[in-house]
Amino acid sequence: MSGATHPAGGPRLYDRAAELAAVARLSARVASGHGGVLFVTGNPGEGRTALLRRAAHDFPGTAHRVGAPHHRGPWSAARALFAELAPTPAAGRRALRLARGEGGLARAVTALAVEREAVLICVDDLHLWDAHSRAALAAAWQETGTRRPGRVGWLVSAARHHRLPEVPGAETVRLGRLTVPGARAMLGDLCPEAAPAPPVGERLLDEAAGHPGVLAAAVRRLTAPQLAGVLPLPRPAVDDSVLAEVYGGLLERLPAASRRRLATVAVVALAGRAGAGAGTAAYGVDGGGGSTPGGAVRGGGGSGRSAPGGAAYGGGGSGGSARGARAPAGALEGLVADGLLLRRGGGAVGFEDPFLGRAALASARQPWRGGTRAPGGSEGGAEAVPVDGPASGAAPSADRRAAGAALARGEGHRADRLGPPAAVRALSPVARGRAQLVRGLAALAGGPVMDAHEALLQAAELLRGRAPVEASDARFLAMEAAWAGGDVEACLAALGGGEDVRGLERDFADGLRAALTVRLDDARTALVRVVAGDGGADDPRLLLRAGAAALVLGDTAAAARIHARALVRARAEHRTALLPHALEQLAYAELRAGRYGRAALAAREGLRSAESTGQHNVAAHQHAVLALVASVKGDGSLVAEHAGRALATAGAHGLVQAATLAEWALARAERGRGLAAQAAARLVPLVRPGPRGGHFALRMLVVPCFVETAVAAGREAEARDAAEEYAAWAALGVDGPAPAQSARCRALLAEGEASAYWFREAVRRHDGCGNDFERARTLLAYGTWLRRRRRPGDARGPLRDALVTFERAAAEGWAEHARSELRATGGASGGATDPAALRELTPQQQRIARLVAGGATNQEVADHLSLSPRTVDHHLRGVFARLGIRSRVELPAVVDGWDADREVPAPAAARPPGR
Template identity: 70%
Template sequence: MSGATHLTAPGARLHDRAAELAAVARLSAPAGTGAGGILFVTGGPGEGRSALLARAADGFPGAAHRIAAPGHRMPWSGARALFAALAPGAPDARRALRTARGEDGVAAAVSGLLGDLPVLVCLDDLHLWDAHSRAALAAAWRRGRAPGRRGPRWLVSAARHHRLPEVPEAETVRLGRLGPEGARALLGDLCGPPPAPPVARRLVEEAAGHPGVLVAAARRLAPAQLAGAAPLPEPPVDGAVLTEVYGGFLEHLPADSRRLLTVVALAGRAGEEGAVTAARRLPGVAVDAVLDGARAAGAPAEPLDGLVADGLLHRADGLLRFEDPFLGRAVLASAPVSRHHGAGRTGAPRPARTASALVRGERHRADRLGPPAAVRALTPVVRGRSHLVRGLAALADGPVMDAHEALLRAAELLRDRAPAEASDARFLAMEAAWAGGDVGACLAALGCGGEAGGTERDFLDGLGAALAVRLGEARPALARVVARDGAEDDPRLLLRAGSAALVLGDTAAAARIHARALARARAERRTALLPRALEHLAYAELRDGRYSRAARTAREGLAAAELTGQRNAAAHQHAVLALAASVAGDGPAVAEHAGLALGTARPHGLAQAATLAEWALARDELGRGLAAQAAARLAPLVRAGPRGGHFALRMLVVPCFVEAAVASGRAAEAGAAAGEYAVWAAQGVDGPAPALLARCRALLAQGAAGGEGEGAAYWFGEAVRRHDGCGNDFERARTLLAYGTWLRRRRRPGAARGPLRDALVTFERAAADGWADRARSELRATGGAGGGTADRTAWGLLTPQQQRIARLAAQGATNREIADRLTLSPRTVDHHLRGVFARLGIRSRVELPGMARPDPPAPAPAQEGGTEAKGLVSSRARRSAGSS
């Protein structure tokens, strides 16, 4: 595909939506003429629910708020997100929510928050909100007055299968597919110039009126393909297109429902070859065959009635088929490859491995060889260990979800016969799924623990509860893992304990425990384990804000990974190095390490490494003032679903996205992300999160008020206060830089100098040269010490090390002589001197003699200074004598 942009945004035009737009117009009509206070909009994935909400918000004559579903379904998470979006700076409103009891209490708090305000509240994806918040919202809607009242209007979208609450006088519209003319008009809006008529006809036919599918199919075409000069992909609507449209929907279905849909899709794919037009449905399959296939695949059949009742499946005359043919094909496209090969017409497993291939641990080839009797002749332990070998090979240098499946199978086979090996396989399967960003696969690995007890039971239960967002249940179990395994000397158990500490948000403990695991692996000369131990330690140090140490560990881990051929571990270390380089402001290093990380992460499905690398690139862009480019890169990373960022990193990326989005005019997206971040920050699993949340709110208030409101001042002050004691000095310095910049732009240079000086010193200590340059530039703009005017009062603000270096430089010592004297490297001396110049407001070392102060009394400063000078003069004399 060409790198040129050839698709344009659809803009405000919505095609074939006259009835829906009329309903929105009725909702938005002035008080006294409206037909109701709430409008529900339902539709399938990609059919335009969010576009309709955006159109309504843009066209509403008063204040409008768009609120996305929270990323987690913790009880009341939706209500908290609603209040965070509607009243970000109103402590009374937040207090009312905290003190509310039950659904009626929260409903009253919602009604009290909005009162008679003539606002439009657009809630997207109601089906993804937690049940408690949905019930409270329904109660609040029922409390409303008669139609035509003054007060809030609600526009609420939900998936078609979601059961809407019963609200008197509410109106519901159901989005459908586009007609041919509407589809062609949408295609014309998307493409410039318009596609060739044969291409347009083919795309419209394949998309079958589905707007999301049409957009996704057209977006991936090169200009030559749109012009008809190059052939279209076959089929134009393939699995990648359908996964883009339906992937998020499938991701949010319950795991058992997804598995049963996969069985139905696999059972119905028989005889289907090559291109499939949208008009053709997957063949109907007998209900009994589906039930047999579900039993064989270990999928429960209980969700079947619910899937039929929700309209996802259609049952008639003993046959099942997908109501939406695109959904059936999307299920097939997103099903693991092993399930495609492991199911026939009825979804039953098809073993096809030979004994010799299993024992050798050969991947892929064993899947094509028979007979199954040879496999059954092997003992479960031999088969389990062969799967373990295959899984370890894929985990080191292959697709991580292949590793997950092999390791999971190994754990099942070894569970009753080699429990220690089964435990290792289970933990590694979870690690593989974690690296791939698949929560369901992580839970599958944790759920096969069988009769595990003690510490392992705590680990399985605690991590499973954390992934299911039941943190109250997760914390005590994981804390016991940290306490027990943290006292062990087995590196395997230490790695487990360190992972538990990271999930609890105790990054310092995680770094300490992983350092012990590394030491034990070295002591036991477990060369193959070293890259994993170093990978865990580098990530823990990164999370703890110790970027220099993380970079040092990552460089060692990279060498160990390359020595042992573990490219997946190497990709993770490259990603850590890219992030560390983004802190230092080393753009070329960021690009190099991020590119190397992504080169392995993308084909091997390393979602965690890919997210870290993309984050590093965006941070570098933001540091260079490319806010719009950074926001565009970060937007997918903070989005939930299969095409979003890694589930454990999404929230960590949000503060960076909010900063970039506000600076580039994407305040609505920034506000939605900050609302979700507020819910997450309240869970207490990340130390700096409360401070970063306050910074996000300050930036949002700054953007909303055009920089003139006092809300920004309040939140900046809160952010600085909350940073104290939570670690991560680099993020504190970024907050101070943002605060000082805001103060300077409000023409308060005197107040700005303090935060900017503190930020500058911290950036210099962290060797964050790019960020230090930004702070120095802002400080210079205030007319302060960074502006080239000597500040004779600033000597006391230098660190003791900076003072020692400055005195020696004032006496005429070179960087090399100072380095020899203080046992430093010349590069470190140069770095400190640049910080000294910036702090004192001077431009070169020739100005130092007039700025330097003597050492404090005791021991006698004059003699000590003289000794230093004499020693330096003597060393020069000796070198001169030697050279002569």
Template identity: 60%
Template sequence: MSGATRAAAAPRLYDRTSELAAGAALAARAAEGSGGVLLVTAGPGMGRTALLDRTVRECAIRAHRVGAPSGNRVPWSGVRALVSALAPTPSAARRAVRAARGPEGVAGALTALRPGEPLLLCVDDLHLWDAHSRTALDAVWRASPVPWAWVVSFAGHHRPPEVPGSRVLRLGRLGRQSAAALLDEACRAPLTASVRARLLDEAAGHPGVLTAMAARLSAADGPAGAGGGPPGSVTDDAVLSEVYRGLLESLPAECERVLTLVAVAGEPDPAAAGPGDVRPVGADAVLAAARAVRASPEALDRLVAYGLLRGTREALRFEDALLRRAVLGTVPPSRRRELRALLAPPAGAGAVVGAGAAVAGAEEEPDRLRAAEEVRAPAGVVRGRAELVRGLAVLADGPAGDAHQVLLLAASLLREAAPEEAAEARFFAMEAAWAAGDAEACATALGGGDDIRTRGTGLSDASTDAAERDFRDGMCAALAVRLHEARAPLARVVAHDGAAEEPRHLLRAGAAALVLGDAPTAVRVHARALAKVRAEGRTALLPRVLEHLAYAELRAGCHERAAAHAREGLRTAELTGQRNAAAHQHAVLALAASVSGDRHAVAEHAGRALGTARPHGLVQATTLAEWSLARAELADGLAAQAAARLAPLVGQGPRSGHFALRMLAVPCFVEAACAAGRAADARAAAEEFAVWAGLGVDPQAPAQLARCRALLAGADDSAHWYGEAVRHHEESGNDFERARTLLAYGKWLRRRRRPVDARGPLSDALVTFERAAAGVWADQARAELRATGGAVGGTAATSPEVAGELTPQQQRIAGLVAAGATNREIADRLSLSPRTIDHHLRNVFARLGVRSRVELSGLLARTAGSTGDTRHAPDARRTGP
């Protein structure tokens, strides 16, 4: 659709009075100097564009409608189209496009084009705009106050943008009287009373269908030739396919294939049913047939998430009955018979099946039908696929132990006839056991249900590929703490599966890399899996991949990147109803927030993680959440509380933490226990950690062990162990852990009256913490450095007078704003959302009595200058990114 300042002709609209009134009211607000956002959503053919055209035409102020550009996949193409519509001249448009650098630059560029002028902007088909432009518009709409009035339309099966204070209008079907008026206006051919009534009944008030059928009947010069749908129908399935074509073409290919399966499965026997009858469709049969048409289970999840399909597992149905007919209108009769054969229930265990409907057409196309029947799976495979889907559903939102058992059952059913799917079931059964913290159950899953705590797997090599055997052998050896046996096979898995195309294989390679302690490779492989899942549109798998990637980034010390991916994973998990994945993402966000020092975020995310993790038996998420709370307590100086929280996590027994995380939390426990006077507990944990470090699978362990020994050693030995810790950190590459060691070393030096010696490690720690956005740790390093008499640089801060008015988080945000950082940059740095930064910044403005970022910077500079402390003023030479 092309942009237009005014619609050339206003189409007559029916039953849209309230929607037009909402647009007029918004325009009136814009004329008075305030703006807002009105969101309009509907399915295909419901008149979104016509409503926007009419709104533009009747608007009392300057108005523009801009649709998705033809090159909508080109980054920033939408912004360029919008700028071109607003610019008074081509040269002004070019200048504005150059100025629109990033989301905040777009807001400035748009405002500069029409300064002080009230405008109504209608953005059509937002879901077809490029991602960069959508992000920029989202930032513009979140600004306060919202500039101008915006009316934004998007397809009904897409999630609306989250705009504070916006109103969402959903265009409904027309009433009977309005539908009749539209049909009479649009149809030039005479209609008999019976045809007219049946057409109104079948269209059910859908304006697009009524208009398209009117054109079809007019072209046919009367009702003759209508009725290309089920027996006795007036509407034409080919016309419905044209009305819904845009929707069908926008779906991923595998989603369209599953939608076709559901449509065909619900098709009644033409000889025994009326035109309106639809058979119930079971999800198990659809998912079993989906494999044969190269569609994954996630495709069905996406269609349900979109709202295109509704119902229960036993009875799926189309939300829109006309969409079902539109889908059927694209499927030739021969293809329908093939799909019915795939969907037919099995005649018996191990038997190849032919459906009754397919057999009826066997005489017409015996060869094609025979080929379709030959791909039918045995009854055990059908049940196995159904159990695999059920197990994945429980893994996403249910007790992890239950998911483990269901997935093992699926693996046993699929083992002989579908070994690749059996391998998939075993892998996810292992994931369920891993989430539950059950090492023995992990080993059982790797063996397809056999107990393989010894090496025997009970699984023949003929049923697995080499990479799967290596993964099985390597993981079993690692679970049994025979790491010398695990290294070679797991390294082969990383090399082989790390270059694979299938996301499950990439996840397997990433897991192997983490067990080997190679966090950078795990990050790289999981990032590749994320790219593949996004490219294939596998929404249901996306939260799990993001969870793996975020955890790998935590292990690599990339806390900000982990938080960014966890936020995306959380949104997707909530959208697709995967509460277990959401709990893991909350746990990652809590751990990242414990680094940045946002105590409120730690408590919120940890609480939400534990709210799901405890009842569902997610020991991994529970351990991460408790660990994050302990780190926040330790950073706040609550060492005894932190040690008490960590003690069970690093111990053994029923209250212990996750088997793969227990040793990772020991250095934090030792630090807390030493500060709390629990030296004996700290020493016992450190000795067990020394055994772990000696295995050589964690690159961080030698440095952390040396730091633990420095904390526990006497005055003469501590300096030696701190030196060893720093030397090992130089080889391991985790800057955050290195800074933790330097901070501890600097504290130790200062307390031994060596302030000059302490300044070096403290300064280094401060710079590193600031670069990592580890606010609370940076505050500790800054305080220690100040106590030595050293100069404290860093980001712009607040003066003591101003600091008394603000919380610590608000002080950090105010300092970063004064230093010139944007909301997005601050959000990335503090592992928060831009919306949270905006909320804090408004409170800062209110408390300090300022109205803009410029005034805030000026206030901080003046108060800093009045105290003679120039470190409080913005400094272009500040450290950090």
């Protein structure tokens, strides 16, 4: 609704119809005896406390309101809660003991006899409660959400950036800004004696931008003559003092490192506005301290692709070091962890709450008015960033003339929004470079990757020679963006000109450049040093580069080990924004190693982490990995779901690598359903060289799948051309399983005994490559080839080995294929080869199994054992069920594997006539 709600004696609310409806639903659940939890989130000053007061006033039963205590020791908030609920101090102490013990907080609340009537417990400022009390509350709410006991309702408010616990059945409402009619009604109530003059009211409404707390604070500081328009208003009306009143509590409670991050990103966003032109959401600050709230735009944070060269930029951890204060990416990473920063595509950066950036910048400006200083303190030589504009006496610019014209028209509150102020144009090259770096990070996380590449290259040029660490990282990130986009020339452009790069990072750049230009001996020399040097690295970004170097060398075991270590370090340092990238690299390494179960675990965790931090490009790659895993398991619907999500983002953002993996997964799923022609048509573009083909680093990895599919589809000429190119690539030694897979391709294309020779050669080569899954695929192809040439006895061995490997790898689709081929040879396809399973048969069942395995019919077995054929058939069905087989033709292979000491000798008379 618009306007105010005026309950008799209750607080007045504006534009809160949806929120009040949610409160009414909670009250109805409580009255019906089902309980429930309703979360209310909002930024400072948006009315969370007012909504709780109104809910408590309207509630028909008993309502209690509990805020965060000033002292935040362990269990301090729970103590305040029970002091409010308990009839006596002694009862409160008993309840607290119960809550801290095995009873839990839910039972402690019940012990206070609050279930005698409907009760609403309003918990305010949950984000300020101590960790012990929050954990106890979460457990109580989860129990309420699962069992729904009693008539107790919980209405809980928290700051927007606070991560709420997961509670079954809980509802969450998010307070927002007021509409113009709602803000106008609030302004009228704030000035009950005399309405403000129309120009004054419009200016207040415009500058407050629908924020109720800011509007109230701005009105409170004005005098009656100012409201009446007799005296001029401050310029701007919403200045530092107003923002300090509304946001000061939040900023003061943040750790010092978080406050430094806020100030850093605010200045970088200011610089970004100057470089992006009109329409870029950022914060402009003029000489008078006025600023422009931009839209809620997210800034990137250390994301990347699963390409070799994953330069996980995260300079400065969460510890608040001087380097962390100077590095925008480190600031972004910390703010993502704090939940204070939004990130979206397009390369712009800003805050979830635009007033927060202004307040942070104003707070950081306080200690150094009249001078210049890097946000958060520039100990250690950080370059100063001017924020108060150029020296007085500078020639007025076109922007200042436009501002003067606005003032003459009586639009002073808009004068600071007409363009980048002089302070922005005066920013140093380092500040502009950092702005470009942040813009590139934002695009790399959730925008077009080639836009990220251009922004990051510009950042590297601006920072070169001035901030060498950041310049180096910008170049690696630009290469990473180009790799995700499948552009070799752009990768080389990013790797060149990096004179700021030293040591192992120089080896990494040289090795990648040599690999991309097919100088593999040079690439090995440099990249081996990078992989060997990981032992001395504790920085996750350096570890990720070492792991990427191992992938380029084809050493998947080292790649998985190093990436796992990088993940551990990122977690230990609370590098929240870096976790999706580390998990992405680990999932890709496990995928390359053929360990699909491990790849799925890492990809699922990485997907959750990427989505929670807004890194949509990383999420697309994780979806592609999960699609490939699902194609191995034979789950076609899951393949389609993950591949579709990956392709949706990949198409919009130019993620050629993720798109190639997703298309590969779809083709494998189609091949598993017997659609060889359709699968081959899908794979053809992926193995085609050039810009219209698949990703340059994945093309050869797809070829073995294409050869197998193309042969099945009758496209042998294309398969032969691809196999010849693949053989030349396999000889380079950059992929462990490649020589074995090349031999398998030759076997599929050869004829007669030449096929048998190449199959045996492929199996031999597999023994040293370490990829058991690819070895099993070769054994399956070999066993199928033998069976089709009427050699079932020879086929059973390779097929059984393939089946066991597929089962261990949880590759159910491939396992079912192996079982089908094994059944066709007359061999056991399940667990029947286990001797223990045969020993579980009764002696009679063992005799019948032996006789049937020898070729006797049911009638012959019945005659020999003096049974009826019907009894023999009954026992035989029990044998099949116990051994996990489907027909009598599988019994010979089962009995052949029986423990000789446990066999039941079959009398000669049991042999069928003529045998």
